[in-house]
Amino acid sequence: MKFIFMGTPEFAVPMLEKLNTLGDVDLVVSQEDKRKGRGKKLKETPVKIKAKELALEVFQPENVNSKESVEKLKSHEPDIIVVVAYGQLLTEEILQIPKRYIINIHASLLPKLRGAAPINRSIIEGFDKTGVSLMKVEKGLDTGAVSHVKEIEIDGMNAGELEDKLAILGSNLLEEFIKEAEVKEIEFIPQDDSQMTYAEKINKETLNLDFNKNSKEVVNLIRGLSPKYGARFYYKDMLYKIYDACAIENKDDVEAGTILKAKDELVIKTLDGAISVKEVQAPGKRAMAISDFLRGNSFEEGYKLGGK
Template identity: 40%
Template sequence: MTRIVFMGTPDFSGPILEAVAANYDVVAVVTQPDKPVGRKKVLTPPPVKVVAEALGIKVLQPAKLTGSDELAAIIAMQPDLIVTAAYGQLLPEELLNAPKLGCINVHASLLPKYRGGAPIHYAVMNGEQETGVSIMYMAKKLDAGDVISQRAITIEETDNVGTQHDKLSALGVKLLLETLPSIIARTNDRTPQDESKVTFASNISREDELVAFDRPTTEVHNHIRGLSPWPVGYAKLDGQNMKFWSASRAEGHGNPGEILQADRDGLLVATSDGAVLLTEIQPAGKKRMAAGDFASGRKDLLGKVFNG
């Protein structure tokens, strides 16, 4: 049976690991180290580690793969193929060259668009009508290898990064299982990426999370849903951060960022060409809540302005 080393870290990768392990011999799983999470900084394993341990698969967690004992151990296992899915580190050249069938990656975009660590976020934030999954050979350059197979899905108006994440993870499972037999048989296609069409999706920074209302309604709406449910967009109201979990496009007119309406429907906030209706928010120091509950009886909110 084909010997596979699987490399991945977040929730996106878990179902892919489960599917590969159910059909092939996964000899080890490589993931990122456990990290402190939450206000109490509880040391928490990556989702892929949880899946791997439940399946009884050996787990390696190098902080840095290059030059590590874990790298030597992986090569010594003599895997036929390495499969990665949102691992979070570039693979050193000696590892790329080790498996006889190569190293492949399950990437959540239609390459060459959105190379990088946040392809789902940027596809939604940029108002793309579709995105998808690419199975590709790995190369020294980030997400630049030849594409083996691709499958597209529609981004619906009601989608946010969370719903797209789940759809793309499921699509990644299906496409990978369809593609692996041809890779193992060495009969697969491989298409070089068109470098003239490359775009990037770097990891989301704190600055990217700030929602600016001085843009068109569609862009503001896409920004909010492209950051929900993580890391969640925000702006300041009365000097305090407020997070925006969900919103919809709406009609209205006022100065960008101005609260035009505050009632049980939510907070109607002006944009450069209309308005968005904030329907689920999180005020500073409080839990996520319906915007209508926050706005109830708060006539003082009218005319206030969200800003950076």
């Protein structure tokens, strides 16, 4: 079969690699390259980098739904279009292009966590398990009927670790789908919209730690934002980020956000206990294990952390 693959971030790369072993990837569509970092250098998307390694044609339209882009996609006459975290909504005209299916692999157990940040939100919201769902693409946001699902226990992973696991799971799911599609028509089951939840995009407000929550919620936020973002707090008007922490018991009668220990370890009071910080980043510095950090930096015990 002939495929078009549409994807952009690192999460989509294993699925492009897998698809390339299952048939003819005739075209790879990715978002435009962006300028990033202090030098604002133009950085290619992870999917584009992998497509070039595989000697596949890459197409990066500003607007994939433009007349010129649609004609480009049509000219390849794909049997199946596979979409993985591409980043643009598709019009009905594109949905009608493939001879058989246009499918999407989404990193949640649909209809739970539709939307932009399902991996982060599954951890932040305290889910025990998540997974990947393979669905038909339609006009709505992650609303299409589902054919294949795989589950995974979250089991203490941070967002980066979980993303890696889900990318491999998604690759296996895609392989199952393609092999079945080679021999039969695929059955898709409509989602139960009454069970739908939405995974809101990670924004600046999401990054701020609130120590007036219980320890589990605080640790979930830290894990759900690591390693890409870091959960933020201010100490004496300076912004710090935490990338790893664990919940510990503590019954001290002090306000949430109070630094309880800062010599050999960093312990911060929460609503129902405390957290022990394992990895932290100071302004303008790299993230460090807390033991290394405290050798050259210090916090004041008894200091109450707050917002800025």
